[in-house]
Amino acid sequence: xxxxxxxKELKYLxxxxxxxxxxxxxxxxxxxxxxxxxxxxxxxRAFKSFGLAVAHEFQDIFLTFKNGxxxxxxxxxxxxxxxxxRGQVMRGLLxxxxxxxxxxxxxxxxxxxxxxxxxxxLTPTTTQMxxxxxxxxxxxxxxxxxxxxxxxxxIYGVLSILFVFCFIYTWRLNVKQNKEAxxxxxxxxxxxxxxxxxxSLVDDQFHKTVLALPVLGIVIFTVIPIVLMxxxxxxNYDFNHTPPVNMFEWVGWDNFNQLFTWGNxxxxxxxxxxxxxxxxxxxxxxxxxxxxxxxxxxxMMINKKGIKLxxxxxxxLVLTIAIPxxxxxxYVSKMFSDEGLVNRFLxxxxxVSSAVPFWTDPTMARxxxxxxxxxxxxxxxxxxxxxxxxxxxxxxxxxxxxxxANPVQQYFKITLPYMFFVTGPYLLxxxxxxxxxxxxIYLLTGGAxxxxxxxxxxxxxxxxxxxxxxxxxxxxxxxxVIGIMVFVVVAVISLIVYNVLPSMKNEEDFQ
Numbered sequence: 001x002x003x004x005x006x007x008k009e010l011k012y013l014x015x016x017x018x019x020x021x022x023x024x025x026x027x028x029x030x031x032x033x034x035x036x037x038x039x040x041x042x043x044x045r046a047f048k049s050f051g052l053a054v055a056h057e058f059q060d061i062f063l064t065f066k067n068g069x070x071x072x073x074x075x076x077x078x079x080x081x082x083x084x085x086r087g088q089v090m091r092g093l094l095x096x097x098x099x100x101x102x103x104x105x106x107x108x109x110x111x112x113x114x115x116x117x118x119x120x121x122l123t124p125t126t127t128q129m130x131x132x133x134x135x136x137x138x139x140x141x142x143x144x145x146x147x148x149x150x151x152x153x154x155i156y157g158v159l160s161i162l163f164v165f166c167f168i169y170t171w172r173l174n175v176k177q178n179k180e181a182x183x184x185x186x187x188x189x190x191x192x193x194x195x196x197x198x199x200s201l202v203d204d205q206f207h208k209t210v211l212a213l214p215v216l217g218i219v220i221f222t223v224i225p226i227v228l229m230x231x232x233x234x235x236n237y238d239f240n241h242t243p244p245v246n247m248f249e250w251v252g253w254d255n256f257n258q259l260f261t262w263g264n265x266x267x268x269x270x271x272x273x274x275x276x277x278x279x280x281x282x283x284x285x286x287x288x289x290x291x292x293x294x295x296x297x298x299x300m301m302i303n304k305k306g307i308k309l310x311x312x313x314x315x316x317l318v319l320t321i322a323i324p325x326x327x328x329x330x331y332v333s334k335m336f337s338d339e340g341l342v343n344r345f346l347x348x349x350x351x352v353s354s355a356v357p358f359w360t361d362p363t364m365a366r367x368x369x370x371x372x373x374x375x376x377x378x379x380x381x382x383x384x385x386x387x388x389x390x391x392x393x394x395x396x397x398x399x400x401x402x403x404x405a406n407p408v409q410q411y412f413k414i415t416l417p418y419m420f421f422v423t424g425p426y427l428l429x430x431x432x433x434x435x436x437x438x439x440x441i442y443l444l445t446g447g448a449x450x451x452x453x454x455x456x457x458x459x460x461x462x463x464x465x466x467x468x469x470x471x472x473x474x475x476x477x478x479x480x481v482i483g484i485m486v487f488v489v490v491a492v493i494s495l496i497v498y499n500v501l502p503s504m505k506n507e508e509d510f511q
Contacts, residue, residue: 057172064179072178079171082178086185090194095174102167110160116148117157119235119249123147149244151237158227162219233480242474255481272456273482277489279366280461283441284434286370287377288427294374295381296419299389302382314386317379325376329443332372333359360449362458369459373440388422389415424501431497432490436463462486 065073075082080095116122125147132141181191192200201209233255235241241248258269302313320328335341336358343355359365392415400410420427441447441464447457455473456465462482469479 060179061172061175064175068178069182072175072182075174075178079174082181083174086181086191088181088191088194088197091177091197095170095177098167098170102163105163106160109156110163113153113156113160116153119150119153119247122150122153122247124247125245144245146244148247150235150247150249151243154228154231158224158231162224229480229483232476233484235477237476237480238478239474248477251477255477258478259481259485269478273462273485276456276460276462276465277485279459280435280463281489283366283370283437283461284431287373287434287437287440288431290370290374291377291381292385292423292427292430295378296385296389298378298382299385300415303386303389314382317382321379325439326443328376329372329440332375333444336368359445362449362451365445365449365459369441369444372444373437376440384423384426385419388419391422392418425498428494428497428501432494435461435486435490437461438463438467442467 065076071082071085078096079099080092080097083089083092083095085092126145127142128145184191234250234252235248236251236254237248240246259273261268261270298317301307302310307313337343338355338357338360342358343352346352346356347354357364358368396414397410400414405413438461441459441461445457445459447460447464447468449459450457455468460468463486466479466482466486469475469482
């Protein structure tokens with residue numbers, strides 16, 4: 001096997017660069033079934049590990065109850081009892097208070113909201129005539145009687161389920177605390193007091209104290225909205241089903257079927273999604289790498305020996321960053337409009353007879369947004385690459401020049417590999433952020449020209465289309481589906497690229 005691999009590698013070394021590329025692509029394609037099998041095996045191992053972990057937890061709970069004393073066993077029902085009975089009053093009261101709050105909330109509100117998550121047998125909103133007396137005269141007035149609000153049910157239902165999981169985790173923590181306390185006392189050691197617990201929060205447990213608020217913020221402002229978005233994707237929540245006047249309901253996979261079903265017409269939702277997805281990927285590629293290479297080139301030109309006024313050139317580029325994009329992009333958008341400054345100048349000087357369709361021609365509009373994004377993004381990349389270029393050891397270039405390497409060879413053999421190694425993670429994050437680059441597209445074109453169906457324009461990215469579906473059309477279900485698909489695409493690309501980045505695979509190469 002070793003001989004075969006060696007022969008294969010020797011054969012590869014004799015290939016030209018185009019043949020090496022084709023060879024690598026071919027190997028990637030034929031290796032796809034093997035990678036899929038490894039992925040399936042990895043998923044299977046993950047499920048197995050999860051099952052074993054759950055079984056271990058249940059076993060530990062059973063043994064804790066079996067081997068525990070009466071204080072520990074009562075704590076299975078009355079949380080915190082064991083801690084209070086063993087002198088850890090503050091810890092026990094916190095457990096007990098949490099249990100009381102959970103029971104009260106669940107009995108009064110939690111069960112109600114969770115039961116209604118089925119979105120069945122709900123009370124609809126109705127209008128009725130109500131007799132009222134005004135100045136001694138009986139009058140019939142139409143009034144609206146609001147029924148169940150399905151959006152409210154969804155939000156409070158998710159929060160109630162999350163609260164249940166928090167209670168299960170806290171109950172399990174309570175059981176562990178009793179087991180550990182019983183074991184410590186059995187060894188003749190002293191338990192921590194409430195004062196010791198408070199001291200630990202600013203000492204050995206200080207990291208938990210600091211991270212508590214950010215984690216809570218992530219759960220409230222990131223995790224819960226994502227869960228709600230996923231759930232809305234399985235409903236018919238749109239303009240015609242907007243609570244509290246009109247209720248929405250579960251529709252299963254209908255919204256996803258609409259996305260992946262190609263109709264017989266010339267323009268379908270699936271076709272629109274496919275075209276916008278391809279344009280989003282093309283945009284993200286050019287927006288990332290044009291800025292990267294041009295910014296690197298500008299940095300190298302400024303850093304080159306013999307260039308005077310380096311601080312001035314860097315300062316000019318930095319000043320362009322100080323201008324808010326909101327102002328500069330809107331100004332550039334008006335400059336290149338049909339009645340804008342550029343077209344007026346060209347027409348008045350006889351260069352063109354009619355306005356150049358910078359924003360009305362689909363191809364030209366897409367090229368324009370890429371070019372303007374270069375103008376916006378190059379200063380950032382110039383600053384980033386300047387710092388990296390200054391850290392490349394000058395000895396490498398000296399050795400290359402002694403060996404006869406010209407500037408182009410030095411760039412491709414020293415500069416570029418070093419830059420890719422250091423800035424590889426940045427390129428990945430830049431690519432994913434450009435896929436969701438709302439500002440440039442929305443402020444320059446607003447998605448125009450609108451030659452696609454489903455309220456989408458030729459320069460729209462998936463993120464701007466999603467925005468228009470929610471804000472303009474109130475089509476929340478479709479926007480939720482698109483949001484999920486954007487997440488899937490970005491996640492897949494990120495995982496693949498992250499695992500092939502040199503900075504992740506060979507961390508010691510440039511140490």
